Amino acid sequence: MDERKSDNIADVIEKETSHMLSAVKAKLDVPDYMEIEPDRVFHPLLKPKRIIIRATIIHDSDKSK
Amino acid sequence: MIVTRVSKSRSKSIRQGDIYRNIECLEYIREEKGILEISKISYPYVMVLSQACDLRYDYQNRKDIEINPGKTQDKHLISALVVPLFNAGQFIRGEHLSELKLRMRSDMGWDSTEGKKVMNNQLPRFHYLKFPNEVNIVDSVLDFKHFFTISIEVLYRVRRKNFVCTVSPLFREEISDRFAFYVARIGLPES
Numbered sequence: 050m051d052e053r054k055s056d057n058i059a060d061v062i063e064k065e066t067s068h069m070l071s072a073v074k075a076k077l078d079v080p081d082y083m084e085i086e087p088d089r090v091f092h093p094l095l096k097p098k099r100i101i102i103r104a105t106i107i108h109d110s111d112k113s114k
Numbered sequence: 115m116i117v118t119r120v121s122k123s124r125s126k127s128i129r130q131g132d133i134y135r136n137i138e139c140l141e142y143i144r145e146e147k148g149i150l151e152i153s154k155i156s157y158p159y160v161m162v163l164s165q166a167c168d169l170r171y172d173y174q175n176r177k178d179i180e181i182n183p184g185k186t187q188d189k190h191l192i193s194a195l196v197v198p199l200f201n202a203g204q205f206i207r208g209e210h211l212s213e214l215k216l217r218m219r220s221d222m223g224w225d226s227t228e229g230k231k232v233m234n235n236q237l238p239r240f241h242y243l244k245f246p247n248e249v250n251i252v253d254s255v256l257d258f259k260h261f262f263t264i265s266i267e268v269l270y271r272v273r274r275k276n277f278v279c280t281v282s283p284l285f286r287e288e289i290s291d292r293f294a295f296y297v298a299r300i301g302l303p304e305s
Contacts, residue, residue, distance in 0.1 A: 095158035096213045097198060099141070102152040106145065 115233060118243050119282035127173035128194060128269055130166040131286030133251070134276045135159050137196060137269075139262045155214065159251060159278065160196040162269075163261070163293055166286075169194070172266065193263035197293065202242065202253035206232075210255075238296045241289055249279050256289065258296040 120133075137160045141153040162169070168191060175189035204210040206229060208220030222229045231237045232255065241256040281289065 096201070096204060096210055097155050097157045098213045100138075100154050100156055102154075104150045104152075106148045106150055 115242070115244055117246050118285050120245060120249055120279040120285075121282060122249070122279045124273070124277045125280070128162060128164075128169050128266065128273060129280055130162055130164060130169060130290060131281035131283075132162045132273075133159055133199070133278045133280065134162070134196075134269070134273065135278050136276055137264060137272075139264070157198040158201075159199040159254065160264075161199060161256065161281065161289070162194050163197050163290055164191065164194045166290075191266045194266050194269055195261060195263055197256050197258065197261045199243065199251070199254040199256060202255050205255045205257075235292070238292065238299070241292055245279075251278065256293075258293050261293075261297075 135158060136156060138154045138156050141155060143150070143152050145151075168189075171189040172191040175185075175187060179185050179187065200210040204212075205218075206220075206222060206224055208218040211218055222232065224230070224233060228237070232240045233242050235242055239258055241258070243251075243254045243256065245251045245253070280286075
């Protein structure tokens with residue numbers, strides 16, 4: 050990826066994050082001078098996610114080997 | 115826009131209008147050549163929309179059986195109906211199901227006629243929820259095309275940890291009424 054494109058992506062992420070943090074601040078009535086840690090702003094960023102778990106079945110007889 | 119009234123006090127029973135976080139919907143379990151695969155969807159927030167009295171009698175029946183094990187389990191529920199809450203900001207951009215690789219419509223803005231109708235609950239498919247400040251949930255949208263059931267026993271098991279708030283009676287009744295109206299609609303053939 051060329052550097053300019055990478056910078057653009059970084060700008061977009063920063064802009065989006067800052068936009069969301071401002072919305073959260075407004076919602077929670079947090080004054081502007083206070084910082085919100087992005088990792089604490091869990092609810093506005095979450096979306097339904099698919100989780101796939103794969104596991105190997107071990108039979109009792111295999112365990113004893 | 116009307117702010118939805120809620121209560122953060124948790125009752126002993128599961129109620130219509132309860133909102134829970136991190137609720138999983140099991141998609142499938144399959145086994146092939148000794149490998150077990152489980153697929154589930156985790157929803158950040160869901161609202162219970164099972165019938166209010168059914169939930170109350172289920173709870174009462176379970177209590178009665180603790181005292182009198184000979185009683186029937188006639189009022190027991192196996193599952194509860196829940197509707198996911200989608201972040202309104204993600205919804206209007208059509209991105210709310212992007213993690214499931216689903217692209218939803220993104221041509222509505224909040225300033226458009228349709229967007230305003232969503233916000234004012236004038237489209238039967240959607241219900242817009244604006245929460246009071248004491249509840250840390252952003253504005254959300256229910257899409258009545260999306261719902262699933264969860265085992266009521268699983269819900270009782272996680273309710274202490276995952277309960278967020280419950281929507282006050284008049285407001286939850288309105289949601290339930292709109293949901294019932296939407297799922298009961300009949301599409302007639304055009305020709």
